[in-house]
Amino acid sequence: MDPDTAQAEGPSANRQAATLELRNIVKRYPGSDEPAIADLSLEVAAGEICVLVGPSGCGKTTAMRLVNRMIEPTSGDILVNGASIIDRKPSELRREIGYAIQQIGLFPHQTIAENIATVPALLGWDKRRIAERVDELMDLIGLEKAMAKRYPGQLSGGQRQRVGVARALAADPPLMLMDEPFGAIDPINRERLQNEFLRLQGEIRKTIVFVTHDIDEAIKMGDRIAILRKGGVLAQYATPAELLMAPADEFVEDFVGADRALKRLALQRVRDIDLWEAPTVRVGDPVSEARARAAATPIGHALLVDEDNRPVSWLGDGDLIGERVVHHAGGLTKVELDDVLRDALADLLQGKVMYGVVTDHGGRVAGVLSVEVISGFLNHQVAGRIDQAPAPAERLA
Amino acid sequence: MLPLLAQVKITDRNGAGQNCVQQDGFCPGWIKDHIGDYVDPLVRHLELTVVSVVAGFLIAFALAMLAHRRRWLVAPITGATGVMYTIPSLALFGILLPITGFGFVTGCIALTAYNLLVIFRNIMAGLDNVPEAAKDAATGMGMTPNQVLRQVELPLAIPEIVAGVRVATTTTVGLAALAFIAGAGGLGEPLIVNQNFKSNVVTVGVLCVLLAAVLDLLLLLAERLALPWRRVAR
Ligand SMILES: Nc1ncnc2c1ncn2[C@@H]1O[C@H](COP(=O)(O)OP(=O)(O)OP(=O)(O)O)[C@@H](O)[C@H]1O
Numbered sequence: 001m002d003p004d005t006a007q008a009e010g011p012s013a014n015r016q017a018a019t020l021e022l023r024n025i026v027k028r029y030p031g032s033d034e035p036a037i038a039d040l041s042l043e044v045a046a047g048e049i050c051v052l053v054g055p056s057g058c059g060k061t062t063a064m065r066l067v068n069r070m071i072e073p074t075s076g077d078i079l080v081n082g083a084s085i086i087d088r089k090p091s092e093l094r095r096e097i098g099y100a101i102q103q104i105g106l107f108p109h110q111t112i113a114e115n116i117a118t119v120p121a122l123l124g125w126d127k128r129r130i131a132e133r134v135d136e137l138m139d140l141i142g143l144e145k146a147m148a149k150r151y152p153g154q155l156s157g158g159q160r161q162r163v164g165v166a167r168a169l170a171a172d173p174p175l176m177l178m179d180e181p182f183g184a185i186d187p188i189n190r191e192r193l194q195n196e197f198l199r200l201q202g203e204i205r206k207t208i209v210f211v212t213h214d215i216d217e218a219i220k221m222g223d224r225i226a227i228l229r230k231g232g233v234l235a236q237y238a239t240p241a242e243l244l245m246a247p248a249d250e251f252v253e254d255f256v257g258a259d260r261a262l263k264r265l266a267l268q269r270v271r272d273i274d275l276w277e278a279p280t281v282r283v284g285d286p287v288s289e290a291r292a293r294a295a296a297t298p299i300g301h302a303l304l305v306d307e308d309n310r311p312v313s314w315l316g317d318g319d320l321i322g323e324r325v326v327h328h329a330g331g332l333t334k335v336e337l338d339d340v341l342r343d344a345l346a347d348l349l350q351g352k353v354m355y356g357v358v359t360d361h362g363g364r365v366a367g368v369l370s371v372e373v374i375s376g377f378l379n380h381q382v383a384g385r386i387d388q389a390p391a392p393a394e395r396l397a
Numbered sequence: 398m399l400p401l402l403a404q405v406k407i408t409d410r411n412g413a414g415q416n417c418v419q420q421d422g423f424c425p426g427w428i429k430d431h432i433g434d435y436v437d438p439l440v441r442h443l444e445l446t447v448v449s450v451v452a453g454f455l456i457a458f459a460l461a462m463l464a465h466r467r468r469w470l471v472a473p474i475t476g477a478t479g480v481m482y483t484i485p486s487l488a489l490f491g492i493l494l495p496i497t498g499f500g501f502v503t504g505c506i507a508l509t510a511y512n513l514l515v516i517f518r519n520i521m522a523g524l525d526n527v528p529e530a531a532k533d534a535a536t537g538m539g540m541t542p543n544q545v546l547r548q549v550e551l552p553l554a555i556p557e558i559v560a561g562v563r564v565a566t567t568t569t570v571g572l573a574a575l576a577f578i579a580g581a582g583g584l585g586e587p588l589i590v591n592q593n594f595k596s597n598v599v600t601v602g603v604l605c606v607l608l609a610a611v612l613d614l615l616l617l618l619a620e621r622l623a624l625p626w627r628r629v630a631r
């Protein structure tokens with residue numbers, strides 16, 4: 001934490017992510033008989049997102065706030081990078097741990113830049129280094145430079161959430177605590193922020209304790225999920241895939257929900273499964289060849305594409321007449337390589353079609369996704385594969 | 398005391414609008430000729446106000462800082478300053494005169510005492526109204542309690558503190574009209590000397606209102622300049 005060495009590494013030098021361990025933590029609030037946390041032990045590997053999830057009042061926030069000593073444990077120990085934090089000076093410890101909360105808690109009297117600079121200023125960074133870091137973070141969270149001089153009151157809810165995350169990241173902490181950081185925004189913006197954050201995490205690889213009460217968010221964000229029940233009892237601590245495939249008990253099964261099979265679809269992207277090759281044809285190709293191609297797939301149709309290999313229309317039996325393929329205009333349902341399977345399936349059902357044309361970033365044909373493929377994925381072949389579901393940050397790469 | 402004071406200055410009734418003046422009427426001409434006589438009392442009135450508001454603020458601020466971390470002090474301090482606020486000014490002067498004597502200081506002490514309650518209460522309200530989330534974030538990011546106070550709580554409490562100071566200032570301008578009783582001068586003195594002369598009464602009244610308005614406006618302006626974040630849409 002020597003500012004001078006950090007300076008030499010540049011304002012954003014990524015520090016090594018930290019490991020975190022909770023050992024037999026007990027927390028009893030004064031005046032209540034039941035402990036908020038009875039006996040919790042938990043290990044988080046460096047660079048992983050550990051999601052704490054569970055019903056309201058089960059002790060998620062309490063468990064998280066123990067880590068930066070916003071709450072003192074009744075007994076037990078907490079180790080960051082193997083060293084106990086119990087004898088650390090709280091204010092110094094907290095400056096090394098990113099902190100973001102649902103209510104955000106931006107300072108309304110400070111500009112966005114000043115807000116983001118809070119911890120660097122506490123650490124005594126010089127002005128230039130702070131300015132560089134603020135610039136970099138504004139970039140990272142996709143806010144225009146001009147916003148830096150605004151006040152929180154002038155930002156939308158989603159922008160404020162982003163600033164809250166940027167502020168938590170400012171001093172490049174090796175460990176981050178996030179308590180429902182996307183809890184206070186509408187579902188569409190929340191989805192966008194989650195994706196942005198996962199993409200960011202793909203680069204920065206922090207160790208993160210992430211609190212939510214939303215199991216879908218947990219499945220999406222977590223490398224590992226700790227499901228807590230009342231009294232901070234750890235019901236299951238596992239990867240999202242394990243949780244969905246093999247819930248430890250009835251409580252977990254209930255909490256994960258009856259639709260856990262469907263939830264598995266949210267773990268995989270279209271690009272992760274084997275797509276069918278598209279029977280593409282172009283205007284001017286011999287019809288006989290097009291018919292042969294269509295017949296070679298279960299689809300029974302050929303796919304007309306333009307010069308750039310972008311899909312134009314399905315060609316059925318009635319469309320494949322004469323010598324050469326001629327131009328056709330028609331509808332087709334497109335899904336993207338980056339869509340999660342759940343959304344892709346929704347698109348197919350919405351379009352009332354069995355097949356969707358999968359396109360890449362440039363809109364070019366990458367293959368065909370069929371409802372059959374998805375149901376096959378749900379039924380069997382997956383059991384072995386889903387364990388290899390990529391880490392959340394990679395799912396978005 | 399009053400008859401004695403009334404003899405301090407015999408108003409010169411010579412000059413323009415003889416008739417109007419003899420009828421104790423409202424005589425613009427007389428006012429124009431004698432406005433200079435009011436300058437010294439006005440300046441004294443301003444001094445009384447500024448000194449007692451500043452002193453009141455400093456004391457109330459110190460009390461608020463004590464009570465902020467020791468909540469049990471809030472009730473006794475509110476009680477004590479509340480009692481000061483309710484003592485009639487004549488009684489307070491009566492108590493002070495034997496100790497501090499006749500003059501400016503006594504007037505200031507009394508006026509300061511009246512200011513404490515409203516300023517103290519507003520500082521406490523301002524601190525209490527700071528959003529919990531901002532304090533939690535500040536602490537969670539590693540500010541010490543003093544840093545939270547200086548960098549987050551006090552700046553965010555300024556609007557309510559200023560509101561308290563503005564009320565105190567306006568009130569003090571009014572109350573200072575009685576300070577002459579303690580021998581502290583001010584605009585109350587020319588007023589009492591000739592209470593029946595409309596020109597005199599109106600002049601004093603208008604000067605008091607103007608003084609209060611100008612001071613209030615200055616405070617408002619200072620607040621606007623000092624708090625850019627308050628000007629943005631929220
Ligand atoms: N400061 C406190 N004093 C006393 N009891 C508390 C305090 N904070 C929390 N509790 C209790 O401890 C238990 C756990 O609270 P906690 O806030 O950790 O739950 P949570 O899982 O974060 O819930 P939520 O999803 O509603 O945020 C609850 O029963 C709560 O009432």
Ligand SMILES: [Mg+2]
Nearest residue numbers: 060061062179
């Ligand atoms: Mg909570």
